[in-house]
Amino acid sequence: MKTTPTTAPAVEFTSAGKTYGTVRALDGLTVSLYPGETVALLGPNGAGKSTTLDLLLGLRTPDAGGRVRLFGTTPRQAVTDGRVGAMLQSGGLMEGVRVREIVSLACDLHPRGYPVEQVLETAGLTGIAERTVDRLSGGQEQRVRFALATAGDSDLLVLDEPTTGMDVTARRAFWSAMRAQAAQGRTVLFATHYLEEADEVADRVLVLHRGRLLADGSAAEIKAMAGVRRVGFTLDAVPDGVLEAQLRALPGVTGTELAGAVVRMRSSDADATVHALYALGLYPRDLEVTGLGLEQAFVTLTSRAEQQGAQAARPAGTDQNTEKKAATK
Numbered sequence: 001m002k003t004t005p006t007t008a009p010a011v012e013f014t015s016a017g018k019t020y021g022t023v024r025a026l027d028g029l030t031v032s033l034y035p036g037e038t039v040a041l042l043g044p045n046g047a048g049k050s051t052t053l054d055l056l057l058g059l060r061t062p063d064a065g066g067r068v069r070l071f072g073t074t075p076r077q078a079v080t081d082g083r084v085g086a087m088l089q090s091g092g093l094m095e096g097v098r099v100r101e102i103v104s105l106a107c108d109l110h111p112r113g114y115p116v117e118q119v120l121e122t123a124g125l126t127g128i129a130e131r132t133v134d135r136l137s138g139g140q141e142q143r144v145r146f147a148l149a150t151a152g153d154s155d156l157l158v159l160d161e162p163t164t165g166m167d168v169t170a171r172r173a174f175w176s177a178m179r180a181q182a183a184q185g186r187t188v189l190f191a192t193h194y195l196e197e198a199d200e201v202a203d204r205v206l207v208l209h210r211g212r213l214l215a216d217g218s219a220a221e222i223k224a225m226a227g228v229r230r231v232g233f234t235l236d237a238v239p240d241g242v243l244e245a246q247l248r249a250l251p252g253v254t255g256t257e258l259a260g261a262v263v264r265m266r267s268s269d270a271d272a273t274v275h276a277l278y279a280l281g282l283y284p285r286d287l288e289v290t291g292l293g294l295e296q297a298f299v300t301l302t303s304r305a306e307q308q309g310a311q312a313a314r315p316a317g318t319d320q321n322t323e324k325k326a327a328t329k
Ligand SMILES: Nc1ncnc2c1ncn2[C@@H]1O[C@H](COP(=O)(O)OP(=O)(O)OP(=O)(O)O)[C@@H](O)[C@H]1O
Pocket: 020, 021, 023, 024, 025, 043, 044, 045, 046, 047, 048, 049, 050, 051, 052
């Protein structure tokens, strides 16, 4: 659920755009994030996620007319004040430096730094604190980045694909630490391609597509927005060969799959589909109507937007091949 804005926003994007040459990476983003929210930023490759995080951290400035504010001030000021902890994909760790040294430096530099041992412990680094950072595995490197992001008492944590390379145990520990951060009133914003993670962890999901905010809501709301549900059942007897065609022709049905007597369908109007199923004289057993998973909802929403974009971009009189391609995507 979107938080009712009773408190001042931690993050405020107002018509924020970013153009690189001819590429419109971010197209007028307007969104506010509030204290205590854990927000997942999703989007296909090139959707504008990293650009959004760069603007948020003051690493880039928005195009004229757009504005980004953190805690009522500029991103740079908020970062200088130690209100933001960030874990980015890019940027190597200094070679030859020990884990403890680099984490200790981050704790010292933070205006409200935590004791280094505590930060090492939370990030699961105590056992490898004396190792130099160039001798770490990918997952261990991520844990060092996590420690750097949580070296002090920040109000906002910005994480770009934070769990890439982490094993299951490290991931669990990571998200449990993040939940604790949010429970203390911090805002956690993370970009990810792991949709199960977003589904499990985020209480709000933003979907970017071609630099625009395509959807904003809880994972359940995003799933509902896709408007497609799964209908599954078993038939006692499969009457004859025309059955699959009959099922496909039912109202709302967008896909069918038959494996013996087990039927799986997708429908944009599950109520009408089930009603028509009985009207056909079929008696479905173990009938189940479920929503899509977040991943399937995401694919449905983004490919629908892709189709609409292709149609809107098509000049009058475009040949039919383009139309067919767009329609079958
Ligand atoms: N420095 C740059 N110069 C030119 N174009 C850029 C630059 N940085 C990003 N872009 C373009 O801007 C668009 C958005 O890129 P961005 O990195 O923000 O997307 P993303 O959602 O983070 O993608 P990914 O999931 O692949 O990391 C892309 O088309 C990308 O090619």
